[in-house]
Amino acid sequence: MSDKLTIGKLAGATGTKVETIRYYEQIGLLPAPERSAGNYRTYEDAHLRRLSFIRRARDLGFSIDQVRELMGLADRRDQSCIAVDVVANQHRDAIRRKIADLTALANELDVLIDSCTRNTVADCRIIEALAPSG
Amino acid sequence: MSDKLTIGKLAGATGTKVETIRYYEQIGLLPAPERSAGNYRTYEDAHLRRLSFIRRARDLGFSIDQVRELMGLADRRDQSCIAVDVVANQHRDAIRRKIADLTALANELDVLIDSCTRNTVADCRIIEALAPSG
DNA sequence: GCTTGACCCTCTAGCGACTAGAGGGTGCAT
DNA sequence: ATGCACCCTCTAGTCGCTAGAGGGTCAAGC
Known part of the structure; x- marks a missing residue:
């Protein structure tokens, strides 16, 4: 519900480093957010949920590719x-x-x-x- | 006793890949051997022993730095x-x-x-x- | 003597998953 | 207006190899 996070806030909220978030964006794991007038990344709740999912899966030792696969599967909610x-x-x-x-x-x-x-x-x-x- | 090994023979004798041996030389883990007329590396028994030590330690999960340390210690035979x-x-x-x-x-x-x-x-x-x- | 094929050479870039640093801009409080 | 925390991009480093390009060497067979 608390929209519009800076990258630092998102990092704090998810226990991720700022650099890691930018890295996830770079490799296409986390979608690129809008930018503010001053070119700051502005994240929404959807990003927060996505990154939490990624963090949790990574903490469980899933590889980046596995996380990608799991997220792809999670989005097809009517499938088995x-x-x-x-x-x-x-x-x-x-x-x-x-x-x-x-x-x-x-x-x-x-x-x-x-x-x-x-x-x-x-x-x-x-x-x-x-x-x-x- | 069987002096003068090519890199391929040394690789075979120790279960190491040729590229890995060259890599160990590059990072200073294995000393650079003499070269033949055709610029081939020519290894001696000392190299074979050294590389066997490295392989065994690596197989036991020691890091490259730890192997370096262990070899340094092994060479000081009168120390505790x-x-x-x-x-x-x-x-x-x-x-x-x-x-x-x-x-x-x-x-x-x-x-x-x-x-x-x-x-x-x-x-x-x-x-x-x-x-x-x- | 010429070709074939296995072997060797150097150099560079890639892997996974970040991390660190240079060199600069932004935003807010005092 | 000044300081400081935060943000930006870009590049290079980590670990321990591995793979590939583009070439040279050597021994055997014809």
Whole structure:
């Protein structure tokens, strides 16, 4: 209801940086707003809603392209939302895979770190483990 | 023992791409080798060892800067290896934090996805959750 | 000896998603 | 009228590569 926001107000209202908003405009993620007499961007409530959507999706780790896709789907309100479900599922699965990768990595590091006897570098197990043939 | 590798052989021996090796040379991570008459890079065993170290550390998720630091420490063989331990610990902790973040994210997505009734987009809970006052 | 094809060279630009900085204009309060 | 916070555009930097253009080298086969 509070129309006509400056870019700074919009940034504050959504927890986004001013530069990021201009960037989103540049890549066509957020539509370019009207300009004031002094060439300032003047945002309306529609922009605020759009940017909130973007922020939330980005916070959930969706890529810019996925956000674009989700917004495209969200605008076709009479269609089935199965496509939305698919995007969300793909993203969740990718995250689960990344968690598995990182867990394996952390475990390997645990082994390395536990083997450290804190002597000199010459017989450091961590360095040894990294350098295959010393 | 098998001296004088071409960049392609070195790449094959370490599982690195040729372009990546040239990149490592450019940023000063791997020392520039001698050149043949035809201006080809000619690598020696020392390079092979160095690159293997780099690869292994990178595979464990260490950043380029951390690899640089670890190599610097590895070369001072009479020093204490506590500094090595510190770098490894910092990295492991950062990974654990990232895992926690991603787990929270995946759980949020689970809730969203479970709420999807596969009806129209107009009453899609996923879209609703993204758009705060849609 | 000439061609083919695999390999090598340099240089530049691109990816994702911003972030930072230079160099300047606007708007409002004192 | 002066100061200051805010806004504008444009360019370049971040990280760790990757890809492509446009060329040179080398060994093998005919």
